[in-house]
Amino acid sequence: MKISKVLVVYYTRTGNTEKMARAIAEGIESAGAEAVLKSVYSVRNEDILEADAIIAGSPTQNKRVPSKMMAFINDMKDLELDGKTGAAFGSYGWSGEAVGILNDELEKIGIKLADKGLRIKRTPKDKDLDRCRALGKRVAEAAS
Numbered sequence: 001m002k003i004s005k006v007l008v009v010y011y012t013r014t015g016n017t018e019k020m021a022r023a024i025a026e027g028i029e030s031a032g033a034e035a036v037l038k039s040v041y042s043v044r045n046e047d048i049l050e051a052d053a054i055i056a057g058s059p060t061q062n063k064r065v066p067s068k069m070m071a072f073i074n075d076m077k078d079l080e081l082d083g084k085t086g087a088a089f090g091s092y093g094w095s096g097e098a099v100g101i102l103n104d105e106l107e108k109i110g111i112k113l114a115d116k117g118l119r120i121k122r123t124p125k126d127k128d129l130d131r132c133r134a135l136g137k138r139v140a141e142a143a144s
């Protein structure tokens, strides 16, 4: 059977969302799938095209998703995304809108949500990282 490939792509400013991304990637691997972990600055079109599922993460900044991540989602809509699933995640400080916005944006470009997503306040603690691993595992299992 083909091993599913799950892309975890993130934007981070102070490292919290990146910590979540690393734990999500661990969860994906624990499900026997392949995790491809990329910053939004280094992700390539091939990473998107080759992925069965795409998990996108960003912190909330000024009640929004930072423009670099929004540009990434916008650029993705020109690619062939048929059949791909996805989910969103991100760290926040007080209001935490980014995950909800990412969910909507992913659905708008035709990615079917495999999970309601996960937001964690500030720096993820051990129990939060476990929730990140569980998210990665769930999405990977849904993609297989």
Ligand SMILES: Cc1cc2nc3c(=O)[nH]c(=O)nc-3n(C[C@H](O)[C@H](O)[C@H](O)COP(=O)(O)O)c2cc1C
Binding pocket: 011, 012, 013, 014, 015, 016, 017, 018, 058, 059, 060, 061, 062, 063, 064, 091, 092, 093, 094, 095, 096, 097, 121, 122, 123
């Ligand atoms: C310029 C700026 C604006 C922010 N605006 C918000 C906001 O509107 N709502 C919120 O919940 N958190 C806000 N935060 C807090 C960040 O989301 C929080 O610090 C998060 O942990 C950062 O994640 P990162 O380490 O992945 O960059 C803001 C942080 C910065 C630096």
